Amino acid sequence: MKRRVLLVIDLLNDFLNPAGVLYCGDEARKIIPVIRSLIDEFSAGREPVIFLRDAHAHNDKEFELFAPHAIKGSWGSEVIPELAPGPGSYIVDKTRFSGLFGNRLPDMLAEFKPDEVWVTGVLTSMCVMDTTGDLRNRDYAAVIPVDAVADIDPVWHEFALERMKKIYGARLTKTGADEQEIQTAAA
Numbered sequence: 001m002k003r004r005v006l007l008v009i010d011l012l013n014d015f016l017n018p019a020g021v022l023y024c025g026d027e028a029r030k031i032i033p034v035i036r037s038l039i040d041e042f043s044a045g046r047e048p049v050i051f052l053r054d055a056h057a058h059n060d061k062e063f064e065l066f067a068p069h070a071i072k073g074s075w076g077s078e079v080i081p082e083l084a085p086g087p088g089s090y091i092v093d094k095t096r097f098s099g100l101f102g103n104r105l106p107d108m109l110a111e112f113k114p115d116e117v118w119v120t121g122v123l124t125s126m127c128v129m130d131t132t133g134d135l136r137n138r139d140y141a142a143v144i145p146v147d148a149v150a151d152i153d154p155v156w157h158e159f160a161l162e163r164m165k166k167i168y169g170a171r172l173t174k175t176g177a178d179e180q181e182i183q184t185a186a187a
Contacts, residue, residue, distance in 0.1 A: 002115040004143075006042040008035060009052045009099060009121030009128055011083050014069045014076030016122070021069040021076055024122050028150035032082050034175055035120050035148050043088060048112050050105065051085050052121070052131070053077060055093035062095075097130040100138070109140065116141050119170075120148035125156035129164055136168040145175045 014020035016029060042049050054070035055077050056062060070077040072093065085091055092105050100106050109117070117140045119132050128149050132142045144164055151157035164170040 003047075003113060004042065004116045004118060005048045005050060005109065005112050005114040006038055006118045007050050007052055007099060007120065007131065008039065008079075008083065009119065009131060010054050010070075010123075011035065011051070011080055011121055012054060012070055012076060013078050013080055014054075016080045021067050024150060024152050028122055028152070031120070031122075031148050031150045032080070034145065036083060038118065038120060038145065038148060038175065039083065039086075039089075042118075043086060046088075048090065048108075048114075049085070049088070050090045050092055050108065051079055051083075052092050052094050052099040052105070052127070053079065054095075054127075056095055060095065094127075097127045098134045099127065099131040100134040106138065109138070114140065116143050116171075118143045118145065120145060122150050123156075124149045124151040125153070125160040129160040132164045132168050132170050136170075142168060142170040144170050144172050146172055147174050 014022055015024050039049050055072040056070055058071060079085055092103050094101065094103055096102065117135050119128055119142050121128055135142045146161060161172060165172050
């Protein structure tokens, strides 16, 4: 049996709550029940579930590009209530687009030794794609359930899926009983 790890990227109030500073929109909220099912599946199998959480300082350089958001310790940086981390889940703060930069996630993955890292969350074209690229650079196999990632722009979303598949070797799949590998629109 394959050893798997589930990454849940930035399912935070500032991105998925309509009152959030950088709300991703109602379409993005459609991934919430899919990710909830994946969390339940991984948890039931005693497989690691890791929540990657934007947690910026008040003066973060990223705020030169985007409105201040997900400030460490704020309501905006908390995981949305629908996906609240349960017992046995891990929370790892991040300050960059990649979830493997400047935190303990690389050490955790080295300890868990996964055959596959399942990557879910927002935004497909930013944190999901950059994390997937860094997984590839560290020789981890990434699996992207396409119904568990979202973006604010459908063109960027499709580009990111295609790039992750063709450049990073990620396996794109869809969740559910008929889980299958899928093709990107351009493939």
